[in-house]
Each structure stands twice: as structure tokens, then as C-alpha cells.
Amino acid sequence: AQSVAQPEDQVNVAEGNPLTVKCTYSVSGNPYLFWYVQYPNRGLQFLLKYITGDNLVKGSYGFEAEFNKSQTSFHLKKPSALVSDSALYFCAVRDLQAYAGNMLTFGGGTRLMVKP
Amino acid sequence: EAQVTQNPRYLITVTGKKLTVTCSQNMNHEYMSWYRQDPGLGLRQIYYSMNVEVTDKGDVPEGYKVSRKEKRNFPLILESPSPNQTSLYFCASSPFGWGEAFFGQGTRLTVV
Numbered sequence: 001a002q003s004v005a006q007p008e009d010q011v012n013v014a015e016g017n018p019l020t021v022k023c024t025y026s027v028s029g030n031p032y033l034f035w036y037v038q039y040p041n042r043g044l045q046f047l048l049k050y051i052t053g054d055n056l057v058k059g060s061y062g063f064e065a066e067f068n069k070s071q072t073s074f075h076l077k078k079p080s081a082l083v084s085d086s087a088l089y090f091c092a093v094r095d096l097q098a099y100a101g102n103m104l105t106f107g108g109g110t111r112l113m114v115k116p
Numbered sequence: 117e118a119q120v121t122q123n124p125r126y127l128i129t130v131t132g133k134k135l136t137v138t139c140s141q142n143m144n145h146e147y148m149s150w151y152r153q154d155p156g157l158g159l160r161q162i163y164y165s166m167n168v169e170v171t172d173k174g175d176v177p178e179g180y181k182v183s184r185k186e187k188r189n190f191p192l193i194l195e196s197p198s199p200n201q202t203s204l205y206f207c208a209s210s211p212f213g214w215g216e217a218f219f220g221q222g223t224r225l226t227v228v
Contacts, residue, residue, distance in 0.1 A: 009156070034216060043120075043206060043219040044159075090158060104208075104217055106151075108158040 002027045002095045006107035013081045013114055021076040021110045023091030032094040033074045034104065035065055039087045047089075050074060061085070081114045088112075118143045122207050122220035129197055129227055137192045137223050139207030146212040148190035149174070150182065152203040153222075159206065165190055166212070197227040 003026045013019045025031055032051055036044040048059025055067045065076045074091060091107040120141045129135055141148065149164040151174075161174030165184040179201055181193040190209075194201060204224050210217040 004158075006158075036219075041222075043221045044208075046216045046218070049216055104149075104159075104161075106159040108156055 002031075002093050002105045004091050004093050004105055004107035006089075006091055006110045008110050009108075010111045010113060013112070015083050015114050015116050016080050019078050019081045019085070019112065019114070021089050021091075021112060023074045023076065023107060024072050025074060025091070025093040026072060027093055027095040029095050031072075031074075033065075033067065034092040034094075035059065035063070035074075035076050036090045036092060037061075037087050038090065038109075044090065047076070081112075083114050083116055086112055086114045118218065120207055120209050120218050120220040122205075122223050124223060125221060126224050127226070129225070131198055131227055132196050135194050135197060135225075137194075137205060137207075137225070139190045139192065139220060140188050141190075141207075141209040141218070142188065143209060143211070143218065144187065145209035145215075145218075146187075147210040147217075148184065149208045149210075149217070150180070150190070150192045151206045151208065152176065153206060154203055162192070162205075194225075197225075199227050201225065202227050 005024045034049045035047040038044050048057050050057045050067045058064045063078050089110050092104040123138045146167050150162040151159040153159050160176045162180050163182040165171045206222050207220040208217040
């Protein structure tokens with residue numbers, strides 16, 4: 001079975017500072033990894049994904065994520081946080097080798113608070 | 117515009133009164149899925165469908181039904197809603213294989 005852990009319920013960072021939102025995953029085969037963002041009263045918006053290739057993936061709004069196979073992690077990063085980045089962030093995984101029925105498994109979410 | 121449309125956005129109902137939440141996508145995606153979002157639990161999959169007339173249970177299917185008679189539509193049916201089904205529900209669609217999932221705006225359901 002596949003699973004995702006986001007160990008921090010909330011991350012606080014000052015505007016202009018770098019931010020990291022952590023994610024670790026577990027799959028039996030090769031992972032297909034995603035980050036989504038949810039703003040208040042909105043659906044989830046896709047930020048970025050990793051399938052294969054370069055371990056550093058660049059996405060929307062200046063976000064990037066680093067895939068680390070040995071640590072089974074896929075942390076979300078941004079060099080300089082904006083107040084408008086404050087939102088709820090979800091990491092999700094899909095096992096490419098498993099039966100493809102279960103579309104995505106999500107972590108519990110991390111609330112990012114960026115203070116001016 | 118590519119989108120997933122859910123209706124209604126907000127719904128308050130009473131215990132036991134059957135309801136349907138509709139979901140429609142205009143991207144010709146094979147996969148569709150329903151999730152519920154509860155604080156601290158992330159999104160949990162209720163049911164999914166890999167194509168027309170093909171549906172299967174997700175992680176939390178109890179108390180829900182779905183159907184997939186057309187590729188674009190995937191309604192969620194609560195035959196006899198209970199207060200523990202009070203939640204925020206999301207419909208999502210995805211192309212078969214490598215594509216990312218697209219989500220609807222959500223339906224906030226309250227069962228009293």
C-alpha cells in the first residue's frame with residue numbers, strides 16, 4: 001500500500017526567507033509524486049510533479065521540490081516566501097508499479113503561514 | 117476552459133434524506149474520483165472510476181454510492197446521510213497514466 005506523511009501541521013516563515021514543507025512517502029514500486037496547494041474556499045491546485053529524471057523539479061509560483069530516493073522524501077521549497085504563499089499544502093503519491101486504480105494518496109496537509 | 121464542476125457548492129441536509137452531488141469534467145479524462153477532506157486527515161478517497169461503467173471502492177466508501185454512465189459525469193450519492201458524513205467533498209479527474217489530477221471547487225456538506 002502507498003502512503004504519504006507530512007510531519008508538520010504548520011510551518012511559519014517570515015516573508016523573504018526560504019521555506020521548506022516536508023513530505024515523505026512509501027510505495028512498493030516507483031513513485032509518482034505531486035504537490036498541490038489549497039487556498040481558502042478553493043479546490044486543490046496543481047503545483048508540480050515528479051515522474052523520472054532530474055531530482056529537482058520546478059513548478060508554479062516559484063516553487064520547487066527535491067526528490068530523494070534514499071530518504072523517500074519529496075520536500076517542497078521556495079527560495080523567498082511571499083505572504084500570498086500562505087495556504088494549505090498537500091503532498092500526494094501514486095505507485096507507478098501498482099494496479100492503477102487508486103489515483104492518488106494524500107498526506108494530511110501542512111499549513112504554511114508567511115508573516116510580513 | 118478545462119475544468120471539473122461540482123454542484124452544489126454548499127449543502128445543509130437532514131439525517132436520512134437522500135442527496136446527490138454532481139461532478140462533470142470537460143477534459144475527456146478516463147479517471148474520476150471522489151475525496152473527502154477532514155481536518156488533520158488530508159484527502160481520503162471514497163470511490164474512483166477508471167472508465168465508463170467501471171467503478172471501485174477507495175479508502176472510505178461506507179455510506180456512499182457512485183455511478184459512471186457517461187465519461188464526463190461521476191455523481192456521488194448519499195442514500196441515507198448521517199452526521200459523520202459532514203465534510204468537504206472534492207471530485208477530481210485525471211487522464212489515464214501520467215497526468216496530474218484536476219479538482220473541482222469542492223462541496224461543503226453539513227448533515228444535521
